[in-house]
Amino acid sequence: MxxxxxxxxxxxxxxxxxxxxxxxxxxxxxxxxxxxxxxxPSDLGPRDFIAGCVGDVVRDSVDKMLENGGEILPSQAISYQGNEWGYLCYQADFYQGCYNIHPMLELQIESEIERDTSVGVQSCFNSMREDFENRGYDVKGGATEYSVDLLPGYVKVSLKKDIEISSESGAKSFNDFSLEVVSPIYNLVRVTREIVNSESQFCYFEYNGYMLLYPEYDIRRVDYRDSKMYRVIDRRSGDEFKFAVRSCAFAPGI
Incomplete structure (x- = not known):
């Protein structure tokens, strides 16, 4: 048993x-x-929804700035290998140092990003409203306060908008939708400023020596016609800032 x-x-x-x-x-x-x-999208709260959407919009705009020398579309450029390279320092005459044509480059880029993304940011709020209304919520919104600041290592997006989301069970209010977008653009602009200042004063920038002092950057220069095409690359992320310089150009035949 x-x-x-x-x-x-x-x-x-x-x-x-x-x-x-x-x-x-x-x-x-x-x-x-x-x-x-x-x-x-319906799985996300309003802050996460906006952070994901606006983050993508700002990242796309930052990529344009890196590609076009700090502008949505280059205002003064040279065509090289099928792309337009925006001039940051230019002198039409021969043998003379260039003029810095974008002396407030950092502020200019911030303004360009804001202008380039304002419609996209509002579209993010419209999409969020539509998503929550489809889920049975009532959504009310106020005016949008939006600004962009370039800071070391990231882009700070200050975004304020009064949003109230309500249903039969109650209501919740939101105001601050600020976020940070990781990017080396601030640091790349700082290096670019040093290059432009040197080209303007001395018609030359010692980029090999600079890289020995700051190995986190890879600086490449190609002489094309009477201009110099610069690429300032952040080694860690691979992001690069492209621009052109025409300084102390030699006359043809010399």
């Missing part, structure tokens, strides 16, 4: 262990499948 009870106990234990193994396997499969799912 005791032997039969022992066997039954063993069988019961085996069954319990098998069930536990199956449950664990099913749980892992479920978690793996969830890990591959994209987060839907």
């Amino acid at each position: 005791g032997e039969k009870n022992g066997k039954r106990a063993q069988v019961t234990i085996f069954i319990i262990v098998a069930i536990m193994i199956v449950v664990v396997i099913l749980g892992l499969i479920y978690l793996m499948n969830r890990g591959g799912e994209a987060v839907r």
